[in-house]
Amino acid sequence: xTEQSYQSIRLHLYQQQGGFVCNxxxxxxxxxxxxxxxxxxxxxxxxxxxxxxxxxxxxxxxxCELYVQDQHGQWSTWQNPEVFVPSWQRQVGLVFQRxxxxxxxxxxxxxxxxxxxxxxxxxIEQLAPHNLLQRVGLxxxxxxxxxxxxxxxxxxxxxxxxxxxxxxxxxxxxxxANLDGAAKAYFIQLLKRLQQxxxxxxxxxxxxxxxxxxxxxxxILMDAGSLVNHxxxxxxxxxxxxxxRCQGENILLARVKENxxxxxxxxxxxADTTLWFPEPDxxxxxxxxxxxHVQAKDISLALRPTIESxxxxxxxxxxxxxxxxxxxxxxxxxxxxxxxxxxPAQRLSATITRASQARLKLQAGATVYMQIKAVxxxx
Amino acid sequence: MxxxxxxxxxxxxxxxLVSTALLMLIAMPLAWWLSQLQSRFKPVLExxxxxxxxxxxxxxxxxxxxxxxxxxxxxxxxxxxxxxxxAFSFPGLVIGSVVYSLPFAVQPLQNAFxxxxxxxxxxxxxxxxxxLDRFFSIIVPLTKHGFITAGVLSFAHTLGEFGVVLxxxxxxxxxxQVVSTAIYDHVESLNYAxxxxxxxxxxxFSVVVLALVYSLNRGAGRMLGGSVGSNTTKPQGGRx
Numbered sequence: 001x002t003e004q005s006y007q008s009i010r011l012h013l014y015q016q017q018g019g020f021v022c023n024x025x026x027x028x029x030x031x032x033x034x035x036x037x038x039x040x041x042x043x044x045x046x047x048x049x050x051x052x053x054x055x056x057x058x059x060x061x062x063x064c065e066l067y068v069q070d071q072h073g074q075w076s077t078w079q080n081p082e083v084f085v086p087s088w089q090r091q092v093g094l095v096f097q098r099x100x101x102x103x104x105x106x107x108x109x110x111x112x113x114x115x116x117x118x119x120x121x122x123x124i125e126q127l128a129p130h131n132l133l134q135r136v137g138l139x140x141x142x143x144x145x146x147x148x149x150x151x152x153x154x155x156x157x158x159x160x161x162x163x164x165x166x167x168x169x170x171x172x173x174x175x176x177a178n179l180d181g182a183a184k185a186y187f188i189q190l191l192k193r194l195q196q197x198x199x200x201x202x203x204x205x206x207x208x209x210x211x212x213x214x215x216x217x218x219x220i221l222m223d224a225g226s227l228v229n230h231x232x233x234x235x236x237x238x239x240x241x242x243x244x245r246c247q248g249e250n251i252l253l254a255r256v257k258e259n260x261x262x263x264x265x266x267x268x269x270x271a272d273t274t275l276w277f278p279e280p281d282x283x284x285x286x287x288x289x290x291x292x293h294v295q296a297k298d299i300s301l302a303l304r305p306t307i308e309s310x311x312x313x314x315x316x317x318x319x320x321x322x323x324x325x326x327x328x329x330x331x332x333x334x335x336x337x338x339x340x341x342x343x344p345a346q347r348l349s350a351t352i353t354r355a356s357q358a359r360l361k362l363q364a365g366a367t368v369y370m371q372i373k374a375v376x377x378x379x
Numbered sequence: 380m381x382x383x384x385x386x387x388x389x390x391x392x393x394x395x396l397v398s399t400a401l402l403m404l405i406a407m408p409l410a411w412w413l414s415q416l417q418s419r420f421k422p423v424l425e426x427x428x429x430x431x432x433x434x435x436x437x438x439x440x441x442x443x444x445x446x447x448x449x450x451x452x453x454x455x456x457x458x459x460x461x462x463x464x465x466a467f468s469f470p471g472l473v474i475g476s477v478v479y480s481l482p483f484a485v486q487p488l489q490n491a492f493x494x495x496x497x498x499x500x501x502x503x504x505x506x507x508x509x510x511l512d513r514f515f516s517i518i519v520p521l522t523k524h525g526f527i528t529a530g531v532l533s534f535a536h537t538l539g540e541f542g543v544v545l546x547x548x549x550x551x552x553x554x555x556q557v558v559s560t561a562i563y564d565h566v567e568s569l570n571y572a573x574x575x576x577x578x579x580x581x582x583x584f585s586v587v588v589l590a591l592v593y594s595l596n597r598g599a600g601r602m603l604g605g606s607v608g609s610n611t612t613k614p615q616g617g618r619x
Contacts, residue, residue: 054501087504094505100498104520113516117507165506188408 001236004091004122005200006030006169010071013050015062015225022046022062022225030201032168033192035212035233036247038222044205047222049172051203052094053078053087070168093167093200095175099154101146107157108133108142114165124166128196129308134161136190152183156190163194170202176211188214213249213293238347240323243332248296248325250348255341256284266379268292269338277377289343290379298376299350301333301368303360313372317348319364325351333362335370380576383552387561387577394557395537398476402484402533403526405477410488411514429482439479440546447471447547461498467549475547476537483532491525492518522593535588539581553608 008029015022028034036044042083050064066079068090078085098121101110111129123364125131133139136156138149146154155175162170172191176184192215206212206358212219212233221228229241234251236242245379254275255266266279268290275292284290305314317335325332339345350370362368413424431439447465448454455462465471495518503513519526541559548555550564560575565574 052501052505054504067447087501088507088509090505091507092505096498096502099497100496100502101518102499102503113508114506117512161502161506167505179560 004127004166004168004281005071006068007071007073009051009063010067010069010075011047011050011067013047013065015064020225024225024227026227026230028230029218029221032193032202033202033204033215034218034220034230036203036205036220036222037209037212038207038228039331040207042222044222045173048094048173048203048205051169052092053085053090054094056084057084061154068169071088077370091168091342093162093165093168093170095158095162095170095172097174097177099146099151099158099344101154101157101161103146106143108144110146110157111161111164114161118164118166122166124198127163127166129160129164131163132245133193135374136160149260150183152179152187155179155183155187157223159191159194163198163200167200170200172202172204174205174206174207176206178379183374184211190241191215198252202311208247209249213246224229227238234346238334238349241283243296243323243324243349248349248351250294250296250336252292252346252348253343254290255343256286256288256290256291259286261277269341269353270315270343271338273313273315274322275315275374275377277313277374278377284379293378294334294348294372294376296349296351299348300371301352301360301362302351302355302371303366303368305369306371312374313377315370315372317368317370319362319366319368321364322357329353329355331357333357333368337370380573383432383556384395384561384573386553387558390469390553390555391557391559394472394476395534397473398480399484399530399534401473401477402480403530406481406484406529406533411492412487412488412520413485414492417603419557422556428485431479432482436479436540436542437546440543440576441474443475443478443543444546447474466547467551469555470609472544472548472555475543476540479540479543480533480536483536484529487525487528487532488522491522495521526540527595528592531588531592533587539585 008027010027012025013022020041020043024043024047036047038044046055055064058368063081064079067075067077069075077083078090079292100377102113108129111132114358115123115127115129130139130142131317133142136159137287138153138156138160139247139249141149141153141157141300149157155178159175176187179187188211204215215231218231219233219242220230221236221241223245228245229236229239237246237249252270254270257267257269257274258267259279264278265276266284268275268277270292277292302314305316315337315368320334320336323332323334330351333350333352335350337346337348403436409428413428414422416424444466445451446453449458449464449466451464451466455467458464467473499517499521500513503517508516539559543551545557545560545563547555548560550556550560552561556564558581561579562574562581565571565577566586
């Protein structure tokens with residue numbers, strides 16, 4: 001685990017390019033993986049490049065102030081009208097959409113390029129080139145040239161290379177954009193684990209909802225050059241904007257009850273209820289906490305627990321409020337699942353038709369049973 | 380070949396080597412600067428560098444002669460400091476060659492530099508590589524072909540120059556007489572056999588050099604295309 005990592009970023013960015021205005025002012029705590037989510041062309045890359053120190057020109061056409069807080073709580077200036085700290089002094093790693101490997105260097109030499117430039121007292125042995133190559137599953141490829149690797153492998157080298165520079169913050173600009181399904185899934189798992197192992201905070205730019213939901217601890221919603229909302233992902237998903245922009249994704253914290261690889265089923269507990277669902281990840285240990293995802297449209301509501309149904313998961317919850325959904329015939333039901341197993345009470349949303357709402361005479365305060373198909377759940 | 384011919388060959392090679400070395404030193408930062416420049420004056424600067432491609436060598440030689448001579452800005456200043464002016468001297472020849480061959484060094488380098496993907500440099504920057512470090516660790520290895528082409532073309536072009544050398548150097552045997560001016564002398568004195576020996580030497584040398592550049596060019600794709608093209612379309616030195 002690294003002790004050197006940035007804690008927080010304070011930012012004011014105003015930039016005008018043609019008709020596009022980028023205007024952001026915020027303070028971002030850096031913990032775990034923060035996803036920067038928004039449609040293409042909303043200013044995500046601009047923000048990332050500004051953080052990396054690759055956006056020096058902004059000063060002529062707008063304003064940029066950027067401050068960073070280190071692990072001791074000390075603030076320092078990265079950019080304001082008087083100061084500009086260049087990229088090479090920021091200790092911020094950047095993984096691009098393209099792997100951007102140095103074509104004239106072997107895979108190992110690419111990693112060493114980053115490693116040898118880290119001052120000796122800042123090196124973290126765990127992030128030494130050989131260890132990292134092993135960690136990303138490319139030990140045997142050290143002597144190859146980047147052009148001899150597949151796209152997915154190249155992107156793993158790029159990730160390892162960035163880590164080898166022992167950064168205090170890592171920025172990832174849609175690193176999965178050019179990868180296919182299998183390579184993508186592998187990369188996501190790898191990234192998640194590496195973040196947990198190293199403790200280096202990451203900011204992950206994406207316009208793919210599934211990546212964001214699987215990866216991030218915190219979520220920043222962006223639209224048309226401005227920050228809409230940011231905070232812990234489960235909470236942001238339950239806000240008006242979060243529900244609308246993330247298509248009703250819910251994240252629930254649960255405790256692993258049983259992991260039965262033989263049947264391929266995972267049992268987790270939410271409140272007093274046990275949920276079963278198919279899960280390929282066999283590494284989840286009994287008693288540990290895990291995150292599960294379910295979309296609001298995959299939750300149906302019943303007034304009583306059903307017994308004869310193919311839907312095997314039924315969780316009691318309380319109706320809190322109703323609000324509009326994307327379609328006028330639908331309604332978003334905001335629900336709360338009670339606390340249990342060291343997990344506080346959790347909010348989530350279900351999307352049902354207004355007709356069903358009327359038929360069940362649903363009202364705020366009512367207790368309902370959320371029925372979730374096992375195949376709609378995932379970690 | 381008479382002893383003066385050997386002197387001419389010696390001076391030619393020395394001139395070409397010194398000029399090429401100086402050119403690489405000057406052209407490297409200049410080409411890098413031009414490749415990164417985003418200014419509306421960029422075409423003007425590029426035109427200045429390319430000027431020797433179209434200007435008659437005698438015009439260039441004439442102005443250099445004026446500037447480097449005892450009455451000129453450079454020559455006059457040197458004399459007032461107790462030094463020699465540079466007209467009709469070897470250093471004067473070197474200055475002339477450097478100016479004359481500048482586009483042949485700058486253009487291949489600039490082309491090569493501008494083809495290095497920006498994200499490689501950005502990546503290096505985020506890995507704590509300072510600008511000079513990035514230049515030598517990323518740009519130079521990726522633009523090797525540009526450097527070789529620039530070097531070879533500068534060298535070959537200096538060997539073949541005539542007008543500028545004649546104007547600044549004055550064709551003094553043993554001092555500023557190079558192969559091309561020696562050939563001219565032979566022809567003036569109707570020594571066609573002597574002129575032929577030297578001419579054939581230059582011809583063979585040029586063929587070898589160009590073959591080398593084009594074979595490198597093939598390896599490097601379109602990297603060096605522009606500069607070779609401009610060499611073949613350039614009005615060759617002669618008495619214009």
